Amino acid sequence: xxxxxxxxxxxxxxxxxxxxxxxxxxxxxxxxxxxxxxxxxxxxxxxxxxxxxxxxxxxxxxxxxxxxxxxxxxxxxxxxxxxxxxxxxxxxxxxxxxxxxxxxxxxxxxxxxxxxxxxxxxxxxxxxxxxxxxxxxxxxxxxxxxxxxxxxxxxxxxxxxxxxxxxxxxxxxxxxxxxxxxxxxxxxxxxxxxxxxxxxxxxxxxxxxxxxxxxxxxxxxxxxxxxxxxxxxxxxxxxxxxxxxxxxxxxxxxxxxxxxxxxxxxxxxxxxxxxxxxxxxxxxxxxxxxxxxxxxxxxxxxxxxxxxxxxxxxxxxxxxxxxxxxxxxxxxxxxxxxxxxxxxxxxxxxxxxxxxxxxxxxxxxxxxxxxxxxxxxxxxxxxxxxxxxxxxxxxxxxxxxxxxxxxxxxxxxxxxxxxxxxxxxxxxxxxxxxxxxxxxxxxxxxxxxxxxxxxxxxxxxxxxxxxxxxxxxxxxxxxxxxxxxxxxxxxxxxxxxxxxxxxxxxxxxxxxxxxxxxxxxxxxxxxxxxxxxxxxxxxxxxxxxxxxxxxxxxxxxxxxxxxxxxxxxxxxxxxxxxxxxxxxxxxxxxxxxxxx
Numbered sequence: 001x002x003x004x005x006x007x008x009x010x011x012x013x014x015x016x017x018x019x020x021x022x023x024x025x026x027x028x029x030x031x032x033x034x035x036x037x038x039x040x041x042x043x044x045x046x047x048x049x050x051x052x053x054x055x056x057x058x059x060x061x062x063x064x065x066x067x068x069x070x071x072x073x074x075x076x077x078x079x080x081x082x083x084x085x086x087x088x089x090x091x092x093x094x095x096x097x098x099x100x101x102x103x104x105x106x107x108x109x110x111x112x113x114x115x116x117x118x119x120x121x122x123x124x125x126x127x128x129x130x131x132x133x134x135x136x137x138x139x140x141x142x143x144x145x146x147x148x149x150x151x152x153x154x155x156x157x158x159x160x161x162x163x164x165x166x167x168x169x170x171x172x173x174x175x176x177x178x179x180x181x182x183x184x185x186x187x188x189x190x191x192x193x194x195x196x197x198x199x200x201x202x203x204x205x206x207x208x209x210x211x212x213x214x215x216x217x218x219x220x221x222x223x224x225x226x227x228x229x230x231x232x233x234x235x236x237x238x239x240x241x242x243x244x245x246x247x248x249x250x251x252x253x254x255x256x257x258x259x260x261x262x263x264x265x266x267x268x269x270x271x272x273x274x275x276x277x278x279x280x281x282x283x284x285x286x287x288x289x290x291x292x293x294x295x296x297x298x299x300x301x302x303x304x305x306x307x308x309x310x311x312x313x314x315x316x317x318x319x320x321x322x323x324x325x326x327x328x329x330x331x332x333x334x335x336x337x338x339x340x341x342x343x344x345x346x347x348x349x350x351x352x353x354x355x356x357x358x359x360x361x362x363x364x365x366x367x368x369x370x371x372x373x374x375x376x377x378x379x380x381x382x383x384x385x386x387x388x389x390x391x392x393x394x395x396x397x398x399x400x401x402x403x404x405x406x407x408x409x410x411x412x413x414x415x416x417x418x419x420x421x422x423x424x425x426x427x428x429x430x431x432x433x434x435x436x437x438x439x440x441x442x443x444x445x446x447x448x449x450x451x452x453x454x455x456x457x458x459x460x461x462x463x464x465x466x467x468x469x470x471x472x473x474x475x476x477x478x479x480x481x482x483x484x485x486x487x488x489x490x491x492x493x494x495x496x497x498x499x500x501x502x503x504x505x506x507x508x509x510x511x512x513x514x515x516x517x518x519x520x521x522x523x524x525x526x527x528x529x530x531x532x533x534x535x536x537x538x539x540x541x542x543x544x545x546x547x548x549x550x551x552x553x554x555x556x557x558x559x560x561x562x563x564x565x566x567x568x569x570x571x572x573x574x575x576x577x578x579x580x581x582x583x584x585x586x587x588x589x590x591x592x593x594x595x596x
Contacts, residue, residue: 001525001554003547006496009430011542012582015559016492018081021068023403025428025586026050028065028081029492033444035087036485038478043088045098050586051085052122052168052402053147055160058086059473060151062248062279062397070491073514073561077453079487083473087481089160095167100129102172107131109416112192114138114181117145118398119198119389121168122405126589127412128171135192136173139180143169146200146390147398149227150249152256153469184357184385194384194412197371198401201390205349207244211302215309219302222253222347229256229468238342241265242312244299245347246276251283253345254291259468266339267293268312270329272319285472289461297337298329302344311340350395361385370394377422378408379415386412406588413589426587435493435579442579444490446566448513454484491564494582497555499546501576504553508568508577509533516558517568519549532556 004011014020018028026047034043047054051061061082069078109132113120116138124134142148143165147156169175181187187195204221206212212219218238222245228234241262243254246269257265267286269276273295276283283293297314304310316332352370357363362382364372371380373387380387388404390396411422435442457474464470476484509517518532525543529536536543541560548554569577 001522001528001543001545003499003554004542004545006432006494006544009428009584011544012432012492012494013428013584014542015494015562016582016584017068017070018065018079019492019584021064022051023064023400024050024052024406025403025584026065027492027583027585029488029490030583031088032079032081032084032485032488033490035084036482036488040088040091041093041095041098044092044095047085047088048095048167049588051399052125052405053118053164053398054085055089055164056147056156057398058082058084058089058475059160060147060156061085061399064399070489070563071487073563074448074489075450075452080453080456080476080484083456083476084481084485086475087478090475091478091481099167100171102170103129103131105131106133107416109133109193110135110191111412112137112187112190112195114184114187114195114197115145115199115389115391116140116143116165116175116177117198117200117389117401118147119391119401119405119408120145120196121165122402123196123198123388123409123412124171124173125168126406126409128168128173130413130590132416134171134173135176136169137176137179137181137187139178141178143175143177145198146202146223149230150223150252152226152229152252154255154259154464154467154472155252157469157471182356184361184363188361188384192384193416194386196386196388196408196412197391198387198389198405199354199391201350201352201395203351203353204346205351207299207346207348209299209301211304214307215302215304217307218309218342219344219346222249222345223350225345226252226256229260234260236261239263240341241343241345242339242341243267243345243347245269245349246271246278247347247349248278248282249350250345250347251278251286253347254286255289256468257343257345258289258291258465262343265291266341267291268297268299268314268339269293269295270298270317272296275327288458289465296329296332300336303338309341309344311338312344313338350390352391352394374423376407376425377411378404379411379422384415406586409589410587428587429585431581431583432494432496433581433583435581439575440570442493442566442569444493444579444581445486446490446493446564446579448489448563448565451483451487453487454480489563489565492582493564493566493579495544495557495562495564495566495568496578496580497544497546497557498576498578499549499555501574502546502549502555503574503576504549504551505573507571507573511567511571513565513567514561514563516560516562518556518558519553520556521552522548522554528556532558534558534561536560
């Protein structure tokens with residue numbers, strides 16, 4: 001193998017598993033260290049540059065960073081990255097003086113953003129300070145999109161939404177709230193230089209089975225029902241409620257139903273418990289509120305009498321796997337199950353809806369009615385129209401929408417600066433700085449210990465189940481935040497090796513707690529991975545390979561299991577190992593994007 005090119009930012013970025021897994025590439029270990037130091041405002045602003053909504057995402061993010069957390073190499077539970085983000089939002093000072101100011105001079109370019117959800121707000125955040133004239137359209141009276149209409153207040157209070165939306169709206173954005181866009185042609189004809197569509201996936205999938213029409217009065221589409229609660233149009237539900245679906249929307253529906261009078265609320269899912277799309281913590285929260293989840297039941301019919309819903313009939317199924325591990329659900333051979341109920345909430349998926357986009361505008365759609373969108377530039381087949389968030393590729397989550405917004409803003413900036421190729425992405429800003437304070441001292445904590453994850457305090461059920469706006473999670477106080485922050489293994493502080501200084505004493509291999517360092521004869525990667533102190537079996541994580549040493553051997557480190565504890569550098573008598581802090585900040589729209 002050739003020596004690893006550690007000057008390539010992609011190598012160490014991939015080693016910082018949490019940041020690499022985050023679609024917006026938030027520098028997670030960096031802001032956790034700031035929280036541990038009590039620098040909450042600095043931690044917030046670092047988040048704000050990447051994920052835009054620290055207070056919102058600190059409550060409702062899908063947390064792709066946490067399954068990737070390197071703490072999982074030590075014990076079962078990752079660092080509570082998401083909830084630490086909320087700490088920065090809860091305890092920050094006034095940040096208004098640290099936010100960008102509205103552009104003093106406009107650049108003459110007009111951008112229309114349709115839908116005021118996280119993707120559009122991110123585009124506005126990136127482009128408004130550059131002098132773009134931004135007009136934000138939404139048919140609701142306030143910004144936030146489906147963050148406001150779909151997420152219950154007991155998970156995300158309006159005050160948090162209002163605050164973080166306002167940081168962007170106050171950048172000189174022209175707000176056309178309460179104004180539904182009924183024609184894309186009319187927007188394009190209004191002279192906008194670019195149009196970004198971030199309207200989400202606003203239509204819930206229905207379930208057309210026998211009895212659906214006859215009992216329609218008590219059968220509700222989950223996302224519409226949640227919106228009705230948000231707008232104050234719905235304040236009660238029947239005592240016996242069935243929620244159909246296994247995703248996060250179903251969890252929001254069942255928990256909301258408990259607060260609106262549902263005494264016997266059940267979630268019914270056609271798949272197994274582990275296969276449910278809902279996040280594990282969402283399922284846990286529902287069960288904590290005494291809501292059973294019934295699995296392997298397929299809806300067959302709604303039962304009704306005199307036009308009134310009386311229950312549902314389900315077929316019992318079981319999972320069967322073929323030789324390739326593909327699952328299919330087959331009848332279990334047991335009698336059908338009838339579950340009585342007063343209301344049913346259908347939360348079996350969401351779909352995009354673009355009835356306001358004329359099909360002769362130059363936009364092409366696939367057979368499912370989704371726009372054809374370039375996955376790098378987010379441009380559609382119309383040169384001035386861009387998509388992001390759920391509107392681009394179907395339902396996902398907020399942090400993906402934010403990532404889409406950043407990338408679409410870069411493309412719009414390139415377009416408006418006369419660039420022909422919009423797929424070119426500007427390089428990130430990268431630093432790699434030694435943390436050495438003495439011969440064997442580092443400027444960061446590097447002790448590895450088996451510290452269990454700190455549970456997030458919750459309000460009493462007697463309070464939260466009687467008030468649909470009472471926030472359930474209370475968040476960490478500063479003491480708990482410090483204890484949880486100290487579980488972070490600082491995986492952005494890299495073990496950097498200098499082959500010219502190595503005397504091959506093997507001291508680092510002797511002390512390494514995970515046997516991730518080996519000194520071996522070089523070879524092809526498949527063979528080399530089997531000859532290390534411990535076989536490197538995760539092929540998705542690169543090996544760190546040095547240049548030739550004095551004996552002709554090479555140093556090979558398995559980056560997958562390294563804990564960044566620094567013990568190799570502390571033991572090394574020649575300083576061949578150094579601990580260096582790696583900080584990667586993704587490029588945003590602006591001058592760096594538009595250089596020739």
